[in-house]
Amino acid sequence: MAKSDFGVLIEKWLNMPLYNAESGELKPILDQVKRLTSFDGRHETYCPRCKKDAIFLLPGDAKAASWALEDENREKAMERGVVRLTDEPSMSANDPRVRRWLGPFEVVMQCTRVESHFVWLNFQLEVSTKLDKPTEGKLLKPIEIYRLTKYGQWPSLVDFHLHQMDGLADAFSEVNVKEWKRSLMTQAHGFNVAACVHLRRMFESLLLEARDSVDGGTHKDKEWPDFDGAPTPERVRLLASELPPFIVEHPELYGVLSKGVHQLTEQECFRELPVLQQCMRLIAEQRIDKRRRAKNEEETKKLLAEAASRLGRRS
Ligand SMILES: [Zn+2]
Numbered sequence: 442m443a444k445s446d447f448g449v450l451i452e453k454w455l456n457m458p459l460y461n462a463e464s465g466e467l468k469p470i471l472d473q474v475k476r477l478t479s480f481d482g483r484h485e486t487y488c489p490r491c492k493k494d495a496i497f498l499l500p501g502d503a504k505a506a507s508w509a510l511e512d513e514n515r516e517k518a519m520e521r522g523v524v525r526l527t528d529e530p531s532m533s534a535n536d537p538r539v540r541r542w543l544g545p546f547e548v549v550m551q552c553t554r555v556e557s558h559f560v561w562l563n564f565q566l567e568v569s570t571k572l573d574k575p576t577e578g579k580l581l582k583p584i585e586i587y588r589l590t591k592y593g594q595w596p597s598l599v600d601f602h603l604h605q606m607d608g609l610a611d612a613f614s615e616v617n618v619k620e621w622k623r624s625l626m627t628q629a630h631g632f633n634v635a636a637c638v639h640l641r642r643m644f645e646s647l648l649l650e651a652r653d654s655v656d657g658g659t660h661k662d663k664e665w666p667d668f669d670g671a672p673t674p675e676r677v678r679l680l681a682s683e684l685p686p687f688i689v690e691h692p693e694l695y696g697v698l699s700k701g702v703h704q705l706t707e708q709e710c711f712r713e714l715p716v717l718q719q720c721m722r723l724i725a726e727q728r729i730d731k732r733r734r735a736k737n738e739e740e741t742k743k744l745l746a747e748a749a750s751r752l753g754r755r756s
Contacts, residue, residue, distance in 0.1 A: 451484050454548065454562055457591045458598060458631030467568055467585035474546060474566060484550065489600035490558045492607065497550040497560065544568075563593030598629035605718055612725035614650065617643050621721060628718075633710035637701030640717050644688075644698055647724070648676055651683035685727035687720065694720055 450473055457463075488495040544566045552558030567588040602625040610618050624639035652668060653661040660668065668679050674692045681689045688694065698717065701710050 447482065448484055451548075451550075452486065454564070454591070455486065455560075455594075455601065456598070458629060459591050459594065461631040462588050462590040464586060464588040467587045470566075470587050470589060471568075474564075483553075486550075487601060487604055488552045488554065488558055488560075489596040489604060491552060491554050492604065495558075496553045498553060499548070499550055559595075561593065561595045562591065565590045565592055599626050602626070602629045605722060609722060609725040609729065612728040613643070614646075617646055620646070624721075625718070628714055631707075631711075633707045633714055634701065634705070636714055637698060637705070637710050637717065640721060641695075641698040641702050643721065644695060647684070647688070648673075648680060651680040652676075655680050655683045685724045685731070687723050687727055691720075 482499060484497050484499065485494055486497060487493070488497070546564055546566060548562040548564070550560040550562075552560075567590075569586050569588070603622065605625060606618075606621060610621075613621065620639045620643040624636045624643070627633075627639065628636035652665070668676055671679065673695045677684065677689060677692055677695070694717075697713060701713060701717070705713070
């Protein structure tokens, strides 16, 4: 595994929600676990306690678990209680090749900015050996399947996710900040469709806010048939002067959000959510930027008016 692949794997495991097991063929994951738990290197990621990116060391603590994963050490590890080997009680219990191996392991990362900042990730790796489907004239082959479950993380995944809002919460109303927070929290707990629902509610709420202020506020609290009966892309067009440019220039954003709510699976939403969250951050930045420019313009106008008035009195 190349060095950069470790970074991808660490990020994947950092962002894996608790108790959402993934499973598959054993060989590649066992290789990753062994290498990562014995990885003597550095990884740059966000430190929730420094509240900024930091270089993390992966120190020796993880190596005890790595040692237990080596085939030749498995028996000794079982004696120490690091891993357990049990009989598979359900299918083919009489076959000695059918067994289950359980192993907890921990990945520990230490922040290099402040020595007392650690990140702990706890996993349970279950390996079951099952017999392949019987095919006529062929012997049954045992296949090893893994099931990897993250059962612990500190600081929590929510602490890692909420930092996405750092410096940007002022961009939105209180209601929308709550929606954004809920989206990040539900995402951290593995409820990815729900996280999309909260982002879509935010999007719709931004349109309604813009409806109240567009055309000098003339449509506020009144019926506006052209808008009220229109599909979302048309609504965005009518509100273009009030909306952040990113929403106006990318009507597909609403389409993706709606698909996430109505059609996509949890896994598909999990894949798309980082992009959707990034869109929300960009929208927040554009809103803050617009407000800052308006304030600057207002202040500059005032100063110019004062200067003009001073000079006017002299002439
Ligand atoms: Zn730190």
